[in-house]
Amino acid sequence: MTRTLQERSPRRRTRLRGAVALGACAACLALALPTPAAAGDPSPGAPSPGAPGAGDPLFPRAGNGGYDVRNYDLSFDFTPGSYDFTGTMKISAVTTQALSSFHLDTDGHTIDRVTVDGRRAAFKLETGDGGEKAGTGQELVVTPAQPLRSGRHFEVTVAYHGNGKDPRTGAQGWSFISDGGFVSTVQATRADTFAPVNDTPSDKATWDFHLTAPKGWTAAANGKRTGKRRAGDTRTTWDFALDSPMAPELMGISVAKQTELRGKGPHGLPLRHYVPSGQVERYKPVVERTGGQIAWLEKQLGAKYPFDTYGVQIVKDGYDAALENQTLSVFSPNWFKDAEKNDKYTTTMVHELTHQWFGDSVTPSDWQQAWLNEGPAVYYAARWADDKGFQPIEEKMKEAYGKLDAVRKTDGPPGLPTELGGFNIYDGAAVVLYALSQETGEKTFDRIMRSWVTRHAHSNASSRDFIRNAVEVSGDPSLTTFLKHWLYDKDNPPMPGHPDWS
Ligand SMILES: [Zn+2]
Structure with a gap:
């Protein structure tokens, strides 16, 4: 989902509250948890009741x-x-x-x-x-x-x-x-x-x-x-x-009361969108941006869109955020208020589209690893904003780096948030990815991300898998320690290439 609107939507944030408080040892505990789906006893012992929870650290x-x-x-x-x-x-x-x-x-x-x-x-x-x-x-x-x-x-x-x-x-x-x-x-x-x-x-x-x-x-x-x-x-x-x-x-x-609009994306990908009935003229130019956004992301990631259809759904009212429902991202109309004046609304569309790879196709094993969804969504939306001349990515990341240090102490670091919905797993996690790109160089970083969405497509993966993949693709074992510091430390590590950032 998109954090910017969450900030405008305290109700949503409240309903996501309720995470367990993390003690000092929670880090090791969370990292040691097996994938819940694999946690059942496979041996054919005496029948017993199935567990009432999947063991998610936050829920x-x-x-x-x-x-x-x-x-x-x-x-x-x-x-x-x-x-x-x-x-x-x-x-x-x-x-x-x-x-x-x-x-x-x-x-x-x-x-x-x-x-x-x-x-x-x-x-x-x-x-x-x-x-x-x-x-x-x-x-x-x-x-x-x-x-x-x-x-x-x-x-x-x-x-x-x-x-x-x-x-x-x-x-x-x-x-x-x-x-x-x-x-x-x-x-x-x-x-x-x-x-x-x-x-x-x-x-x-x-x-x-x-x-x-x-x-x-x-x-x-x-x-x-x-x-x-x-x-x-x-x-x-x-x-x-x-x-x-x-x-x-x-x-x-x-x-x-909604109208379906059909289109075609890259490689003939079928698109279908839903807009409020009676507002087709207003929203047709908006949804028609989707094909170009998919082509742009496929180029960034070097990986094809993972599903056999996509589309955006714009609701008339009653919803005030944006959410990456699989193959059909849903948007509040508030995002498009100034759509006739400027293109900045496309950044949010790219955020939810990025989730189709990160979150929807590659899904975190549990909610405490939601940075694997939101980090890439914020990061690639920032690249888009840079590409379109809205804001340089370096400026956005410098600003986020400055805020993240305090957030780590109150809400947990990006890799171990105490709840969902916070800055740490959104812009904070994008800063982690930016740091990785600064450490490895953009070419290697792009290879790491491409390998991630290809290797784990249509399955679950964890922070540990992310670190392992980064090391394997780059051939650089020091990335294990590098990423662990960025994901789990109480203080920001220094930003590679930007010793002046504080
Ligand atoms: Zn999101």
């Missing part, structure tokens, strides 16, 4: 243990204005331990029926410990009729209903549009306010969506539209498929 109860989701298939029938919905979530998963029961994250839903492999399963709702602070709402605990052995494929189907404005245990991922529709903006841990999921970035899966709305409304979702069909006399169902794996935090579904 301990978000996500769950004991299984790995392969596909989500969500049917969601929404009535604008009243905000009532009914949903059916079919989850295909593989157990990573023998399971007597397992958890899903869900919040604000009435659960009507749960089956596992077609058989009725027992279930109960528990309030997640710490609620929002733990990064989760409620836990849906499912007990299958028969325990599940380890390494086994299974399918769980949850039928549920609710209302978008129902009270929930914490903040929610619904952004309400004044036309009576909504758009989902669920980062970091609120996909569970739309559907039962394993709400952790470490468990990525492919997705199918079937969104139903009354005629006259337009539904949108991540991935390619694969169908549009009648659902009775008055409703329409829109089908979408996302073939590349996605973490739940990047789910972007909406029903709104």
Whole structure:
């Protein structure tokens, strides 16, 4: 997401608060944690309950243990204005331990029926410990009729209903549009306010969506539209498929009075954008900038855009930030207020586009490593701003370097933030990348970044992986110590090439 608007949006920042306080030893602890998805016991022992959390340092109860989701298939029938919905979530998963029961994250839903492999399963709702602070709402605990052995494929189907404005245990991922529709903006841990999921970035899966709305409304979702069909006399169902794996935090579904605009990006990449109905003339020139931005980033990174479609969604109102929903970044209209006067708004578009490589394709193993998302997004947006003559990157980085020293002490260094949403993981992390580019030279730096997005495409990776990749690509083992100081120290290291910076 984009920090600049977060600053204008204290509400958003507040809802991301609630990280655990970090002691002196937390650094070693966090670094020693295994990837949560791999943390389950693979041995076929006696069945036991799956863990209620994925072990995220910032959101301990978000996500769950004991299984790995392969596909989500969500049917969601929404009535604008009243905000009532009914949903059916079919989850295909593989157990990573023998399971007597397992958890899903869900919040604000009435659960009507749960089956596992077609058989009725027992279930109960528990309030997640710490609620929002733990990064989760409620836990849906499912007990299958028969325990599940380890390494086994299974399918769980949850039928549920609710209302978008129902009270929930914490903040929610619904952004309400004044036309009576909504758009989902669920980062970091609120996909569970739309559907039962394993709400952790470490468990990525492919997705199918079937969104139903009354005629006259337009539904949108991540991935390619694969169908549009009648659902009775008055409703329409829109089908979408996302073939590349996605973490739940990047789910972007909406029903709104919106108009789809189609285009083509580099190499014939299909683009589809959504703008408020009646404002096509205003926003067409804005969304048409996307193809050029993709071409520019592909050149910077030396790597093709990672998915089979992209687009921007501009909502009429009800949302005041920008967010990198996978294949469909969503924007507040506030970004484009001066679009007729100057091009500076494109910097934010490039920020969210950069996330499609950093965050969406290469996803951090846990939320404490969010610098791997935001650092590159701020850094490449700064390169864009430099390229377009808005602001020299050196000036921006010098300013950020000056601020970062104090922020390290209050909010944690870029690699070990005490919460999400702060300067440390945005501009602070861009300063880390800038320092790396100054140390290695830009050519080597570009090779490091290209290797990163290629090697870890469509998977999870960690700060440790980033350091290892930098050393391997550059052939310079001293980068391990260099990057550890920049990522984890309480004070700024000196900036290479700029001894005068303080
Ligand atoms: Zn961002």
